[in-house]
Amino acid sequence: MTQPAPGRPTLVTVARAAGVSRQTVSNVINSPHLVSPETLELVRSVLDSVGYRPNLAARQLRTGRSGNIGLRMRPSNDGINGAVLDGFLHALTEAAQAAGHRIVLFTATDDADEVRGYRELVDTTNIDGFVLTDTHHGDDRARWLEEQGTAFVTFGRPWSDTVAPETSSHSWVDVDGAAGTAAATAHLLGRGHTRIGFIGWPAGSGTGDERRTGWRRTLLDAGLPIDGLDVACADGIPDGASAADSLLRSASVTALVCASDSLALGALGAARTSAQPIAVVGYDNTAVAAAVGMSSVAQPLEQVARSVIDSLLAQLADPVPPDAMHRLVAPSLVARASSTAPAHVDPRHAPFVGTT
Amino acid sequence: MTQPAPGRPTLVTVARAAGVSRQTVSNVINSPHLVSPETLELVRSVLDSVGYRPNLAARQLRTGRSGNIGLRMRPSNDGINGAVLDGFLHALTEAAQAAGHRIVLFTATDDADEVRGYRELVDTTNIDGFVLTDTHHGDDRARWLEEQGTAFVTFGRPWSDTVAPETSSHSWVDVDGAAGTAAATAHLLGRGHTRIGFIGWPAGSGTGDERRTGWRRTLLDAGLPIDGLDVACADGIPDGASAADSLLRSASVTALVCASDSLALGALGAARTSAQPIAVVGYDNTAVAAAVGMSSVAQPLEQVARSVIDSLLAQLADPVPPDAMHRLVAPSLVARASSTAPAHVDPRHAPFVGTT
Known part of the structure; x- marks a missing residue:
């Protein structure tokens, strides 16, 4: 019913549009009990129509909220x-x-x-x-x-x-962490891997357990083995490297899904010493994953x-x-060279991790 | 003068030690104007001696500070x-x-x-x-x-x-950013490099200019050349890679000091395509630098x-x-493989960067 005034609306523009004094508009915002119901309704409709945003101090006084x-x-x-x-x-x-x-x-x-x-x-x-x-x-x-x-x-x-x-x-x-590791596992299946290991945290953590579940369920649904392909360890690069070493030696995996980018970075380091290419996918899509060309599951933060x-x-x-x-x-999978590149390509594109 | 009571001191323990009521102690904390100067001094000395920490609400009331x-x-x-x-x-x-x-x-x-x-x-x-x-x-x-x-x-x-x-x-x-890049440059001099380039930001940023100064001054003090060894670009991995490419092609540098880890990661990627080993040092000692084995200047945050x-x-x-x-x-230099390792060592230790 009232046209918005040009520019940022102020108490003055609202007062003009409503045909009341500036003080009345101020009262509507800060002390509505002082204003008649008719005037209250009129001024509030003008406030709404011009998109007036009372300053936060006034709003805090009015609502008792601090923000x-x-x-x-x-x-x-x-x-x-x-x-x-x-x-x-x-x-x-x-x-x-x-x-x-x-x-x-x-x-x-x-x-x-x-x-x-x-x-x-x-x-x-x-x-x-x-x-x-x-x-x-x-x-x-x-x-x-x-x-x-x-x-x-x-x-x-x-x-x-x-x-x-x-x-x-x-x-x-x-x-949905299970959906994240399921997407990672499906991605690896789609690239021809059939022995896909999982490196995660010890059972009992809600978040960790469901990340394991997504990997497990996807392999079982595909009729593929899971026994002996699952290692639990603490979170960290050295832990991921040890876990990957053991899976590479004992279980002949060709790909690894990891519950975190820390674990996956450790796994990448271990994978570089393997005679055959090993695909690795991490979780959380950290800046480190992006920097080293590592595939990872991204949480939509x-x-x-x-x-x-x-x-x-x-x-x-x-x-x-x-x-x-x-x-x-x-979540969504961000696929990078660590799970998509053939091994020993242009070193600038090779997934890799160093140690400190 | 008063022995601290065992355990965490409370209003009650303070009141006992001072020989006054709990209410008096409360008044000393919250309404000191209600308390006589003598009692105030006595109770405050007991509060200090027992290490009593009034709760923050009381302190806020007293001081008008919010924390x-x-x-x-x-x-x-x-x-x-x-x-x-x-x-x-x-x-x-x-x-x-x-x-x-x-x-x-x-x-x-x-x-x-x-x-x-x-x-x-x-x-x-x-x-x-x-x-x-x-x-x-x-x-x-x-x-x-x-x-x-x-x-x-x-x-x-x-x-x-x-x-x-x-x-x-x-x-x-x-x-002291100049001290940081000076330490990085001195580290590279100590490892035998004499053609050391710098990749930094365009002139006019206080922080960027002094990082360039530390590199420049250290080389001049050592009687080494600086002309043509300095590239300015925006901050980011691709910018660092282009800048390093140009320095490697035109200036025969064997080492690079960079104003950020982003620039240094780009430089590392470019360096991997060089026929000879190129040492790289970044700035800020980020998690990415640690993960890829990249030397970097650490700010004592x-x-x-x-x-x-x-x-x-x-x-x-x-x-x-x-x-x-x-x-x-x-700041202090954290030296890692990117400036200390011979080239083409165990790939697990090789400095490297991928692209996304």
Whole structure:
């Protein structure tokens, strides 16, 4: 009904369009109880039609919200297996900013310390909610937040032997890791490999177990063997190299799917000493994978971050908490020379890894 | 004078040790104006002697400080040249946490938008101060903060044609980039190279220019040539590869010092096609450098972060702003196979880079 004024709308342009004083517009934003219902409705419709965005201080006064979202920052470890969380932090900060919010970072030594961090932030800072990462079996962090009635979303499913993630009472967003390793395995099958090994983490980690499952199921579906083709070890380049060495010696694999880029980089190093070419695929599509020409499964971190922020904002917008949101997103394979090149091509294109 | 009580001191243990009520101790922390000077002094000395740390909410009430430190998060670019800022963010969050503070992240599209971000945070959030990164010529961000009287420290010197960094009115911490490339060049001289090229950024960036200076000065001091051994290009793997190709073709260099790991990774790829071994040293010691066995100059990010937080806390603690702190810290060279190995060794140890 009202044409938007040219340029960025201000209190003055809104006041002119509504035919009221600047003070009245200010009252509508900051002290709506001072304004008659008719004027309130009129001015609000003008605010909407011109796309006026009240400054955040006013909005904070009005809503009691701070725009602050808390996140525990994790160590970067070797800079490879921690890179996915750095990537997520970038995406989350961008998604939060797009919604007028900010990320408040703290560190913690373990789950209990993380909960102490939540309590401290709730006590000392006007914080709207939290984002949790690294969900795992026996994870008690969500319970404390649920008991407090604090808004939060986890990046990662709640892993439990008794409760299915789909029935969880809290919201989560996660990447379908089984689909990721299944895509990696299918890619290797498509390139003619039939003895495909898997290097992953010890059983019991929700994330690690489902990455193993995707490899396992794809081979079984293709009628191919899996026995003896699976090694579990700690995450890291040396661990990946040892695991690959043992699979190359004992199981005559020609290709390896790995649960992380750290493991895959170790495997690549070991594979270079093999007489025949060995294809390797990692997981997380880190900068290191791109730099050394290593195929890897990419998590859609921007999509995860946007979903996490959407879910958090839905909880904050609604005085009655909405139903928990559960969103599983699909990763994608980025194929590079480590799984597509014939061996001993132009060395500039050869997959490789050094040791330090 | 008072023995610390065993275990973590509480209001109760402090009250017992001081011979006052729990409420009096609470008043000393939260409402010191209600307490007589004598009691105040007594209880505070007990608080100090038992190492009692009042919870942050009480401290915030008392000091008017939030413990929140704002930082603009930068894009991670190719994940290599952005990695040093991710590393700094980790170190800064840890250093802030150790001092009872938190990092508040926001994003911005340019300097002016960053200043808008500062204004918004000052307006909407109780924020104690800011940390600025990526100082550059024509940088106006510090001026706004100085005018506001807001506490801040820059990671990076103020680069100006008229004012020496040592006379800057604001506090900064920086890494001596010239010392870094000088160490890299001296390392290569020590391994017998006499034709050492430099791949860096176009002139006019304070950080880039001083990295070139360290290489230049070291060669001149050694009585060695520099003419035609210096290429300037944008930052990135393909740019580094082209620059190295041209230096290898036209200048018969046997070694290359690079202003970043991205450039150095490109140079490594180009060097692999050379008939003779070419030594390469990068800058920033990223995870990629470690993974591919590439020598690189490491910035002491933990030390920088601690100095930044120390300087910020000094500004916050003192009602009269202390003198600006200027601290230049030395980087160190991490030597790996790319500058120490003979060519064509065990491929597992060969420096290498692939393309994507």
